[in-house]
Every structure is written in structure tokens, then in C-alpha cells.
């Protein structure tokens with residue numbers, strides 16, 4: 001399937017060539033869905049799985065137990081042999097959970113020729129170090145081109161080929177323009193198909209922070225839902241949660257307005273309002289006084305990330321009361337009622353000063369001056 005739109009913000013941009021051969025490293029639900037997306041976009045695709053049983057099941061039934069009910073075409077090579085998965089790859093897509101990225105990156109670095117770019121798909125912050133995923137890669141795969149893939153995208157819906165839009169983020173030129181042949185633009189074209197539409201962003205920090213924090217917010221939203229608290233508190237949570245994302249992004253060098261994009265508002269809205277979200281479902285069980293079902297071994301990034309987001313925020317002096325409340329409930333046994341009471345009885349504050357102008361920057365698409373909006 002051929003993608004026809006321009007892949008970059010540059011009006012006169014010539015669509016770059018896709019990467020022809022893609023290695024997806026991590027055969028959980030998301031890696032499997034991305035393998036399907038790459039295959040539909042016409043790429044030669046390999047899928048590396050950690051679990052021998054999952055690989056054996058794919059060999060037998062063409063279905064991955066991490067994403068049951070979806071057939072993998074025979075053209076996708078599924079293997080537990082990392083070297084075989086990476087052989088000849090022009091792009092490596094790392095889709096292991098955030099706390100395991102460093103270990104996998106070290107192994108991939110030893111096998112992947114210099115200059116082959118990587119795409120990072122985990123939504124999280126490393127707990128031991130407070131490092132963003134891009135920082136982990138800069139340390140373990142120094143000098144290698146990298147981009148972040150994030151945004152509102154349930155694996156199951158991508159597997160069903162439901163229309164999905166994601167963000168591909170990487171640093172661009174000083175004017176915010178992606179140079180011709182920039183890896184991020186090539187990655188966008190590599191995955192683009194009729195029902196899978198990547199957008200580019202030059203703010204990887206804002207995109208990464210959004211992806212990590214939205215998991216924590218989804219746990220909070222699930223708690224509210226499980227408690228039967230109605231729609232008002234969820235709306236308040238979404239708005240105040242976006243303000244928390246924005247504050248942490250800016251403190252780490254990202255841009256406040258990124259929170260309004262797919263990886264911010266888009267993913268927060270999706271994940272905070274659907275039982276398809278593992279994070280939301282986990283919170284829902286807590287809110288309802290049930291023990292969360294983690295038996296399937298599925299990743300609930302918001303649990304570990306409540307701790308890592310809060311630690312990073314505290315180090316940077318950023319107030320994130322919702323993430324702090326989730327951390328207290330999930331890791332320190334604070335009763336839900338007390339966590340909610342603490343959120344509602346803090347000192348009264350002003351809303352974000354969204355129209356405060358701190359800087360004037362050039363918009364990458366139009367070159368027209370655009371006011372940068374900073375949330376207080």
C-alpha cells in the first residue's frame with residue numbers, strides 16, 4: 001500500500017525512501033502490531049521474540065499469544081534468534097518494556113552495523129536512573145540515529161487495521177525542519193499506509209515525557225472509574241494531568257505545546273478512557289477494591305512509572321500531585337479515599353497561564369512567528 005501525503009512539515013518536501021527491511025525487536029502485543037503495520041506498508045519484516053513458546057506458537061498457528069486472534073502472514077519471519085532478526089535490517093524498532101530497554105539495546109548494539117537507525121517504542125522512564133529512553137540509547141548505542149514512536153495506539157486496534165495516527169519524534173535542524181533523508185522522515189514513510197499515519201515532531205523530550213506520564217494518569221483515571229466517581233473527576237484529571245506532563249517536559253528541555261499533540265492529549269484521552277488500556281484496567285481494579293489481574297504477564301508501565309516519573313519530577317522540583325497520589329496508592333498502600341482527599345484539599349491554585357508568552361519561535365511549516373505557550 002502506498003502512502004501519498006508528505007511525511008514532513010516542509011511544504012516542498014520530497015518524500016524520502018522508506019527503509020526496506022525492518023527488524024522489530026520485542027514480540028509483545030505492540031511489537032507484533034507494529035510488525036503487521038510494517039508488513040502492510042510493504043516492508044520486509046522480522047520479529048524477534050524473547051519467549052520460545054511464543055515463537056513456537058507462531059510457527060504452529062501464525063498467532064502470537066501476546067496478541068491472540070491476529071494472524072501473522074508467513075512473510076513475517078518470527079524468531080528468537082536476535083542475530084537472525086537483525087540480519088540485513090535497515091531499521092531496528094525496539095519494542096521491549098521500558099525497564100528492559102537498556103539490556104536489549106546492549107545486545108542489539110553488538111549486532112547492528114554502525115549507522116543503522118533505531119526507533120524507540122517503549123513508553124516509560126528508567127526507574128534506576130530516571131533516564132528517558134532516548135538517553136538510555138545515547139548511552140548504550142552512542143552516535144546511532146534514533147527516533148521515538150508514540151501516540152494513541154492500542155496494539156489490538158492497529159492489528160485490526162483501524163485508522164491510527166502516531167508521532168515520530170527526533171531532533172531536527174535549528175529551524176525545526178527535517179533535512180531531506182532525515183531518519184525520522186524515512187521512518188515515517190516506512191510505516192505509513194492507508195490506515196497508519198505517522199506525523200513528525202522535533203520534540204522527542206516532550207513526546208517521551210507524554211508517553212511515560214500518560215500511563216500513570218491512566219491508572220489514576222481507572223481508579224476514579226472503578227470507584228464509580230462519575231465524569232467530572234475524570235475531566236479534571238485529564239486537564240490537570242496534561243498540565244503535569246507539560247511542566248515536566250519543559251523542565252527537561254521539551255516544549256509545552258507538544259502536550260497538545262498525538263503523544264500528549266491524544267494518548268491521554270485514549271488511555272484514560274478505555275478498558276482496552278492495561279493501565280486503566282489496572283487502576284479500575286484498585287478503585288473497585290479488587291486485586292488487579294496481572295496474570296497474563298502484560299506490561300502495566302504506569303505502575304513502575306508512577307515511581308520513576310515522581311522521582312524525576314522531585315529531582316527537577318516539578319509538582320506532579322496526580323502522579324504522586326498514584327505512587328502513594330500503588331507503592332505505599334495509601335487508601336484511595338485519602339489520596340483523592342489530598343488532591344482536593346491542597347492550596348487553591350491558578351490554572352495554567354496558557355497565553356503567557358515566554359518566547360517567539362518560528363513554526364517549521366510556515367516560518368511564520370508563533371508564540372510559544374508555557375503552562376505555569
Ligand SMILES: NC(=O)c1ccc[n+]([C@@H]2O[C@H](COP(=O)([O-])OP(=O)(O)OC[C@H]3O[C@@H](n4cnc5c(N)ncnc54)[C@H](O)[C@@H]3O)[C@@H](O)[C@H]2O)c1
Pocket residue numbers: 026027028029030031049050051066095096097098100104121122123124153154155156297298299300301
Ligand atoms: N500494547 C500496546 O497497545 C502498546 C501500544 C503502544 C506502546 N506500548 C508500549 O510498548 C512497550 C511493550 O509493551 P507490549 O504491549 O508490547 O508488551 P506486552 O505486555 O504485550 O508483553 C510483554 C513484553 O515484555 C517482554 N519482556 C518481559 N520481560 C522481559 C525482559 N526481562 N527483557 C526483555 N523483554 C521482556 C516480553 O518479551 C513481551 O514482549 C511498553 O513500553 C508499552 O507501554 C504498548
Ligand SMILES: O=P(O)(O)OC[C@H](O)CO
Pocket residue numbers: 123151152153154155215218267270271276277278279280299300301
Ligand atoms: O494498554 P496501555 O495502557 O499500556 O496503553 C497502550 C498504549 O500506550 C495506548 O496508546
